[in-house]
Amino acid sequence: xYQFNYERPKTLADAEALLAKSDDPKILAGGQTLIxxxxxxxxxxxxxxxxxxxKDLDFIRAExxxxxxxxxxxxAKVAQSAEVKKHNPALAALAxxxxxxxVRHMGTLGGxxxxxxxxxxxxxxxxxxxxxxxxxxxLIEADExxxxxxxTALQDGEIxxxxxxxxxxxxxxxxxxxxASRYAMVGxxxxxxxxxxxxxxxxxxxNGVFRVKEMEEALAKNWSxxxxxxxxxxxxxxxxxxxxxxxxxxxxVTVMAKRAVAAAG
Amino acid sequence: xSVISMTVNGKPASADIEARTLLVQFIxxxxxxxxxxxGCDTSQCGACVVHVDGRAVKSCTMLAAQAEGAEILTIEGLxxxxxxxxxxxxxxxxxxxxxxxxxPGMIMTAVDMIRxxxxxxxxxxxxxxxxxxxxxxxxxxxxxxxxxASQEMR
Numbered sequence: 461x462y463q464f465n466y467e468r469p470k471t472l473a474d475a476e477a478l479l480a481k482s483d484d485p486k487i488l489a490g491g492q493t494l495i496x497x498x499x500x501x502x503x504x505x506x507x508x509x510x511x512x513x514x515k516d517l518d519f520i521r522a523e524x525x526x527x528x529x530x531x532x533x534x535x536a537k538v539a540q541s542a543e544v545k546k547h548n549p550a551l552a553a554l555a556x557x558x559x560x561x562x563v564r565h566m567g568t569l570g571g572x573x574x575x576x577x578x579x580x581x582x583x584x585x586x587x588x589x590x591x592x593x594x595x596x597x598x599l600i601e602a603d604e605x606x607x608x609x610x611x612t613a614l615q616d617g618e619i620x621x622x623x624x625x626x627x628x629x630x631x632x633x634x635x636x637x638x639x640a641s642r643y644a645m646v647g648x649x650x651x652x653x654x655x656x657x658x659x660x661x662x663x664x665x666x667n668g669v670f671r672v673k674e675m676e677e678a679l680a681k682n683w684s685x686x687x688x689x690x691x692x693x694x695x696x697x698x699x700x701x702x703x704x705x706x707x708x709x710x711x712x713v714t715v716m717a718k719r720a721v722a723a724a725g
Numbered sequence: 726x727s728v729i730s731m732t733v734n735g736k737p738a739s740a741d742i743e744a745r746t747l748l749v750q751f752i753x754x755x756x757x758x759x760x761x762x763x764g765c766d767t768s769q770c771g772a773c774v775v776h777v778d779g780r781a782v783k784s785c786t787m788l789a790a791q792a793e794g795a796e797i798l799t800i801e802g803l804x805x806x807x808x809x810x811x812x813x814x815x816x817x818x819x820x821x822x823x824x825x826x827x828x829p830g831m832i833m834t835a836v837d838m839i840r841x842x843x844x845x846x847x848x849x850x851x852x853x854x855x856x857x858x859x860x861x862x863x864x865x866x867x868x869x870x871x872x873x874a875s876q877e878m879r
Binding site: 461462463464465466468488491492495496498499508510512536559560561562563565566640641642 | 727743744745747766767768769771774777780781782783786787788790791793834837838853855856857
């Protein structure tokens with residue numbers, strides 16, 4: 461790791477002030493991606509602003525037709541939350557399947573979506589559940605938030621505060637995971653709710669998470685696994701690496717979509 | 726450099742360290758507690774698992790500074806009076822180790838899962854061991870040891 465200056469503010473206002481006066485800061489939440497990145501010297505921030513000590517960012521609250529989750533809430537807490545399990549069991553199950561138990565004790569919702577790894581799980585949930593991402597500056601719709609591989613709509617100095625997940629009527633997430641890294645080779649989140657029907661795919665796209673309109677339209681006419689069984693994505697634009705070709709991932713999208721619709725019931 | 730302080734195995738510990746010091750480096754190099762191992766150094770293998778405020782975490786993927794003020798438990802703190810913890814005793818009884826390199830992490834993970842999950846079954850134990858790699862045992866005896874300890878501690 462390169463040298464950096466480390467700060468652990470207690471309030472969001474202090475964190476914003478520290479970000480504003482740093483040359484090239486990075487926000488540290490759970491660190492489960494950032495610390496390995498620093499160890500490999502793939503990043504060289506001047507300052508690490510650790511938001512792990514800001515109590516106001518760690519909460520789960522059900523209100524009205526939605527669950528609000530603070531940005532620094534750990535995956536393990538979301539997975540075990542009675543509120544999330546009751547109103548949005550697919551989201552609880554997604555959180556329970558991230559990494560391994562030790563990673564889930566540290567990793568956070570905000571860290572996952574701010575990093576926008578093309579194989580991360582939470583971006584698929586946000587996109588499929590029409591989530592609202594509240595930052596220190598504004599509200600960003602999930603559809604507008606994910607901009608490409610490791611890119612989001614977040615500006616310099618902007619911190620995610622919480623994410624609002626409206627309750628779905630039906631939802632499920634199915635992931636075919638890499639057995640070593642536990643990241644999604646392909647993960648498909650399907651949902652039905654006030655927003656209509658959504659199908660979000662992670663792990664497959666070169667530009668990160670994306671929606672599959674063709675599957676959404678087919679499911680709107682007929683909510684059943686058969687409706688998506690014959691919809692194949694073109695391999696163009698999908699990830700290819702030593703774990704699987706683009707064609708293989710395209711195939712997995714259809715398989716995971718079928719399984720997700722079946723699981724959502 | 727800045728001074729960080731935490732409680733490790735019930736005792737206060739503090740040192741003047743660089744911000745980039747990992748928790749595992751603090752534990753091994755500053756405190757000399759070398760029971761916590763570094764296997765892969767990439768968050769995969771789990772040999773470095775310790776408890777931070779009661780939760781199992783990978784100490785190679787956490788800065789020491791993030792643990793400021795926290796209560797840390799390492800493998801050395803499990804048997805403070807020289808008598809093996811029930812999970813340690815079960816690993817011995819059921820031959821849950823061969824070379825022993827992964828064992829500190831396996832045991833800290835096991836203690837954490839037994840605390841969180843009252844009715845462990847084999848499938849759950851195997852799922853919960855997702856983040857701990859053993860290259861000797863094939864896991865069978867580790868799973869047996871954890872199930873036995875879980876019964877014992879009930």
